[in-house]
Amino acid sequence: MAGRQQYTEQAKAAAFAQLEMNDGNRKRTARDLGLPLSTLRRWADDWEKQKNLPAAEALIQATGDFLQDAERVRNLALQKMEAKLANGEGTVAQIATVMGILDDKIARAKGIADRVTEHKITLPSRDDIVAALQGLQQGAIEAAAARDEVIVEAELAEPKALEAAK
DSSP states (O other), X not given: OOXXXXXXXXXXXXXXXXXXXXXXXXXXXXXXXXXXXXXXXXXXXXXXXTOOOXXXXXXXXXXXXXXXXXXXXXXXXXXXXXXXXXXXXXXXXXXXXXXXXXXXXXXXXXXXXXXXXXXXXXOOOHHHHHHHHHHHHHHHHHHHHHHHHHHHHHHHHHHHHXXXXX
């Protein structure tokens, strides 16, 4: 019995990019990529719920590969359609359809890398931590000194108030 198909991160990134270009249409994306719909659904659910997106590098590579292929196919389709029009075989509507679909997907692919970013957390250096702690310590000392002055002034004011009350 065969096991579950194993997919590379690059294949998952390509699926994510294609799903974005298909405006979230899972059936179309699975059909375009030749993936089982259940596999794509599982990945998409993981991407949506877990925010476990493909690595940015793999996604950039996948969209770059798609863009290169799509632009090549779009240009070839345009050449073929122009030849058909010249021979009276094609229509302007066919050219518009091919160009519109490919231009739309190319535009979406170009925007994917801009929307997917990796967040990197940089911890402060030892020197930054020491400086922050020293600042905290100095602030605490100054606050304590100011409080001591208030307490002393209150202690001095209290006997004078008692004498005035007599």
